[in-house]
Amino acid sequence: MSFLGGSEPEFDDENEFVSEHVPKPGAFLADRDVLAGEDHVAVHRHAADAFEEHGVYDATFGYNLARLNLDPRHPDAGFRYAEEADDPTTLRAEFTPTTAFCPQAEPLAVGAFRAFDAVADHGYDLVRVRVDPSLNGSEAVNDRLERLESGDGEVGDGGASDDDRADADPAGVDRTGAQDDDGAGGPTTPF
Structure with a gap:
């Protein structure tokens, strides 16, 4: 039974x-070789594992965010991937x-960015995450993701914006799950 009381759809096979x-690939993946077939499945399997490990769940549907790609009710939502044109060690998501x-x-x-950043088994040195321009306010979200990617938006680095400070974990755990110097610990959810 579904979270909303209906029956579950028949999800696509994860393989x-x-x-x-x-x-459809958006602007962030334009002019790149977008992964499809087995290549997409392999990367997406790593995404699902990273999201599971770091608690990236869609609260509306009650499942791991990677499962959105397998949900036939939302054929225009989910993740697409491409390798960076001039650097195959960088993945765009x-x-x-x-x-x-x-x-x-x-x-x-x-x-998603923090989960990808926290694991190394996906085979890429860097995973760059952006939202599709169809999202209202996508420019601001993508600016934040770019700051996080460059390290300029991390809490405690002196360059964090007020918005990023507002997202700081009050339990004293940084984005990698490491404890702060005072030894405080807490949840390791990625956001």
Whole structure:
């Protein structure tokens, strides 16, 4: 039974790429070789593992965010991937939320970035995450993701914005799950 009381849809198999059930690549992936087929499935499997390990869940649907790609009810939402044209050690991941006004889009995209950043088994030196321009306010979200990616937006680095400081973990755990110098600990959710 679904979180909302209906029956669950028949999700696509996690080992299968169903092109009709994933979003079309957006501006962040333009002019790049977008992963499809087995290449997409392999990267997306690592995404699902990273999201599970770091608690990146869609609260509306009650599942690991990577499962959105497998949900036939939302064929225009989820993740698409491409390798950086001039650096195959860099992966681009573009997240398209289910609606243009998705209130979870920013925390989910930041959570996805932090989860990718926290694991190394995906085979890339860097994973760059952005939201699709279809999201209202995507420019601000993507600016934040770019700051996080460059290290300029991390809490405690002196360059963090007020918005990023507001996201600081009051339990004293940084984005990698390491404890602060005072030894305080707490949850290790990515956002």
